[in-house]
Amino acid sequence: MSNILKRVVLIRPAIRPSASLKRACARPSFQRSTNRSFSVNFPSFGRFADAEEQIKIGADYMNKGSLDMAMNSFHKSVQAAPSGAGYFNIGVCYFQMDYAGKHKDAIKSFERSLEYTPNSADAHTNIASGYLMLKDTTNAIKHLEQASNFNPLDGEVQYNLACVYEAVGRLQDAKIRFERAGLMGIDRASTALEKLKKKL
Structure with missing residues (x-):
């Protein structure tokens, strides 16, 4: 890799639990009954709370240097309630596993993150970093330009x-x-x- 590409800052750090989880469960549904009264059905908040908790646990594990445990927690989070934050943090874990050549897996995770948070400059920056590691400058430029557009x-x-x-x-x-x-x-x-x- 050239000296120029070595200067590039490679990954954005893991992020906090996503606000999108809170937005995803905020709308109650109203049903009209025959006696002209209304009832309210709120969606289950349990799985969103579990997902948020797993992201917090995973972030703690990452701070302690326990990458396998962090990855496990982030996977539990997206199983409970898929989110941009969950997939973003999985991608960061894959980047930390640099020795195992996990750049393609990291890119896939950041792309999944974009499905939930499409305007994330950090996800685009990290995708670009993955492509730089794979020596694919065309896709790296595309994603850095997207990151620049969003931020x-x-x-x-x-x-x-x-x-x-x-x-x-x-x-x-x-x-x-x-x-x-x-x-x-x-x-x-x-x-x-x-x-x-x-x-x-």
């Missing part, structure tokens, strides 16, 4: 996109992204920009 003020995304653009020879695009990253407080962007200017 244009993220300097790390701008910096990473600039590095990949530079690696594939899109030097003008790289220059623009390094400049943006610098404006967003990424200190190493100015050094990278100075080196890039020598190539232009």
Whole structure:
């Protein structure tokens, strides 16, 4: 892998329980009975609470360095109630299993996460990281551009996109992204920009 690609920040960390689980169960259904009164049927909150609890347990295991136990908890979470947070954290676990070549599995998990949270810049960033590990710069660029679209003020995304653009020879695009990253407080962007200017 080139030195440029080695500079890319690779994964976003595991996230907290998703707010989407709470939104998914918030609508009661109303039924009209024959005596003109209304009854309310609330959906079961138990499985959503179980899923949230498993994500918290998994995050604790990750903080303690127990990757297998964390992965087990995140899988229990998505079995109880599939969520973007659950699949995102499974993807992070696969990334931590770098030695086992789990990048394809990580990508699949982050893609499942996007089914529940389609505008997640972090999921797109991590998918791009997986593709970079697989030396697929075309798909990496596609997902970094998506991450940039969803969170244009993220300097790390701008910096990473600039590095990949530079690696594939899109030097003008790289220059623009390094400049943006610098404006967003990424200190190493100015050094990278100075080196890039020598190539232009």
